[in-house]
Amino acid sequence: MSLYRNSAWFLKGVTEFTRNAFLAASKQFVEKDLEVSVAGRSFLITGANSGIGKATAMAIAKRGGTVHMVCRNKDKAEEARADIVKETGNKEVYVHILDLSETKKVWEFAEAFKRKYKALNVLINNAGSIMSQRDVNVEGLEKSFAVNVLGVYILTKSLIPLLEKSADPRVITVSSGGMLVQKLRIGNLQSDRGRYDGTMVYAQHKRQQVVMTEQLAKTHTNIHFSVMHPGWVDTPAVANAMPDFHRSMKDSLRTPEQGADTVVWLAVSxxxxxxxxxxxxxxxxxxxxxxxxxxxxxxxxxxxxxVSLLDDLAKTFQPH
Known part of the structure; x- marks a missing residue:
């Protein structure tokens, strides 16, 4: 079965996820969808200092939006911010330092953000993590699960009250077509049973993001939730985590801007x-x-x- 899934997925990928596939699909795009000003609207983007996150931040800053970049590395974040301000002329770009693998700190960040800012129109969960071997965070949680699933859940849930008070609120999560080879598995959330395959663990997390988005959309009907696949994109994360794939597919991979196109469309159109x-x-x-x-x-x-398991886990780390 998994052989069929993997083969069907790769065939789909070669026809739909590549740079050429994007160029073909883009012939159907409605150009005026992105000819908008988002001045006065605020956007929080995780993992905003490189790849798809930076391309998204750049596109939103160009359209006049206020951008909150949530990044792990201060130097890289400040460098990316300087690039964005220089290229767009938009100074409303702010850096926040947060490591999404530190679960308690995600709560603390979100609570502090709500106290400081009166509105948030769009949350873009872009940051992700693929581990080559199993590792745990200070709270004993498997690190990539902490970033890809629990961190996304806590950040989203905690910011929902702020989003609900804002005009036309949206939440976009950057998933991956890799999730198509995975069925939801809730019995091994910490990947502590069986052999640890980082790429498959990541694909499972991306399936969990899709399910989480569907469930949150049912509960919070006044926020527009969406989840997306950017295609196969040439980013530092892909080069580091999947060097063989990156090497063999390099000429067919999308640019970060092409990968970010649907994120931007979902965020502003x-x-x-x-x-x-x-x-x-x-x-x-x-x-x-x-x-x-x-x-x-x-x-x-x-x-x-x-969602109920994530809720219970999230509450365990909620500051009192």
């Missing part, structure tokens, strides 16, 4: 907000979250259970 909440996107289109005949569907009960 009127067209995106007219679509139902909680859906999965690729190249500005709603697409299925499952490969045909891949048996990756899960029951509504399992999907609700994921």
């Amino acid at each position: 009127e067209a995106a907000a007219k679509n139902p909440s909680g859906r999965f996107y690729q190249d500005r289109k709603m697409v299925s979250t499952h490969l045909p005949l891949a048996w990756t569907h899960s029951s509504p009960l399992e999907e609700q259970k994921l």
Whole structure:
């Protein structure tokens, strides 16, 4: 079964996830969708100092938005901020330092952000982590789960009250087409059983992000939630985590700007907000979250259970 899934996924990838596939898809894009000013609107972007995150921050700053860059490395963040300000002339770009793998600190950051700022229109969960071997954070949680799933859940849940008070609120999570080879598994959230395969653990986390988005959209109906696949993008993260894939596919990979296109579209366009909440996107289109005949569907009960497990875990680390 997994051989079928992997083969079907790779075939889909070669036809839909490459740079050429983006160029073909972009012929159908409506140009005026992105011809908008977002002056007066604020956007929080995690992992905003390189790759898709930086390209997204740049595109939003160009359109006049206030950008909150949430990054782990202060020097890289300040350097990226200087680039963005210089290129766009927009000085409303702010750096916040946070390591999303430190669960308590995610809560603390979100609570402090709510106290300091009166509005947040759009949250973009872009930061991600692929580990080559299993590692745990100071709280004993598997690190990539802490970043990719629990950190995203805590940041989103904690900022929901601020989003709900703001005009046209949206939450966009950058997932991955890799999730198509994974069925939701809630019995091994910490990846502490069986062999640790970092790429598959990451794909599982990306499936969890899709389910989480669908569930949050049902509960918080006045926020527009979406999750997206940027395609195969040439980013530092891909080069470091999957060197063989990066080497063999380098000439076919998308630029960070091409990878960020649907994120920006979901964040700023009127067209995106007219679509139902909680859906999965690729190249500005709603697409299925499952490969045909891949048996990756899960029951509504399992999907609700994921959110309830995340809720319980999140509360464990909530500052009192």
